[in-house]
Amino acid sequence: MNTKNTDYWPPGLPREVSYLNGEKPIHEYLFDNERDIPDRPAYIFYGRAVTWKELGQSTRKLAAFLKEKGVSKGDRVGLYMQNCPQYPIAHYAIQMIGSIVSPLNPQYKDAEVEYQLGNAEARAVIAGADLLATVQRVQSSVPSLEVVVCTAYADYLPESPTLDVPAFLKERPSVANGAVDLSQILAEYQPLEEPEPVDLWNDISLMTFTSGTTGRPKGAMLSFGSALYKTAASMMANKVEPDGCSLAVAPFCHIAGMNSGVYMPVYTRRTTVILPRFDPETVVRAFEVYRCDMWYSIAPMLRAILDMPGIEQRNLRCIRNNPATSFGIPVTEKLAEEWKALTGAQIHEAAFGLSETHTSDTFMPKERIKWGSCGIPMPENEIRILDLESEEPLPKGQSGQIVIRNKGVFKGYWKRPDATAETLRDGWVHTGDVGYFDEDGYLFFTGRIKEMIKCSGYSVFPEDVEALMLRHPTVTQCAAIGVPDEKRGETVKLVAVLHPDHKGQVTEQELIDWARENMAAYKYPRIIEFRDSLPATGAGKLLRRLLKD
Known part of the structure; x- marks a missing residue:
């Protein structure tokens, strides 16, 4: 089945993706914001507001430093830190010089960090100061790694926080053994004026490590255009309003958290409140203080808030847009009813997707929610169901492998032509996931071929x-x-x-x-x-x- 023409297409939603400020890398949207709305808060971290001007200038200064140190177009740069304002600064600085962001989960230990940095042949890494010791323990085993930048989260904490600050964010570990402190870079370097020219749809901006259908994690290479396309398509399909205020809790190192916390805020000019970890009381307090109208959440977070003593007395009526994902427990109609009674917000399953497609391959029409499904394909995104043996397309109602094609799918796995050929065929990503379309064109996920x-x-x-x-x-x-x-x-x-x-x-x-x-x-x-x-x-x-x- 080819779902380019979906039966339940929401009224008024264009089938073609349009771009708010044109087809260009999202870091150029950041510089538009720096110019047009310099004094508006871009990110808020426990009460510390980072304006669009500060975000843009800091990004340019870090880009100037990296370029001076010989990091250039196509080089891989590890990004290893908790959610914090420094994360988007580092992310966009890397991409501004045409280099490739390779995010590492801050939960990773020595062997995992050594594997990813070594496999990616990373030229540099930008790390939270709490994670610097891990980087330095493995640095001698990663011959390509020449530049280490670190940053203390406390550098971006206010004197009088509006929310309870976890103890680990207040720490200021010492910087040693050749690492350079980000605060020193921002104090000493002049902003880089012009970004490196890139081919939007072919140059690689992101290498996120994933398994594909089998094997140890591999670097999936995604273009600058991948992020632009999926961000624009998601904003259109999910009716995300420009401006406003969002809450970002999902890990920025994860593709879904990156979309909602790094790309979407810049593209839509939304102020975003950053939290590095989920704590029910802190999240509720963030809504009360900042009146965030949008939050990408997961079902266990919603359940935890609903189970808080006295939650019915708290003011969460600011939330208007609340996509959620079934992690661990499903997003059910019962959960949605409880959440709506508390907040007035209608939750729904966020999307089906994977790293190789920059995620968000489907969306749930708010006017026609179908519980248990993953929704319908994004604009300009084709999804087919193939027979597991013959790989022939199957009709509605029959289960098979989910395959996906759009202009934002990955370009292949880093130095793994064998794995690339297995997963990416004629522009179609063979997901290794199994599902079917019902009569209305909604996708249902039923299992996995792969052993993930x-x-x-x-x-x-x-x-x-x-x-x-x-x-x-x-x-x-x-x-x-x-x-x-x-x-x-x-x-x-x-x-x-x-x-x-x-x-x-x-x-x-x-x-x-x-x-x-x-x-x-x-x-x-x-x-x-x-x-x-x-x-x-x-x-x-x-x-x-x-x-x-």
């Missing part, structure tokens, strides 16, 4: 967990699988084969504790089972599905 595990909304790749666990001296073989979890959706179970010399000398809990210290919190296995061997084909290929069965 979804824990609290994060993608966990079995091969990645296995590679990290094999660093433990007692483990000779292992296999990671997803098992159902009531709160997290899925959780990681590891089946491990111990070295003969260590059998009976290490416990399951000891391995779990080691994994907790060496992997991101969402990723480490919560369950471990010891076996004498793992199921495999005659050629030695691991059969994870037998373990799941």
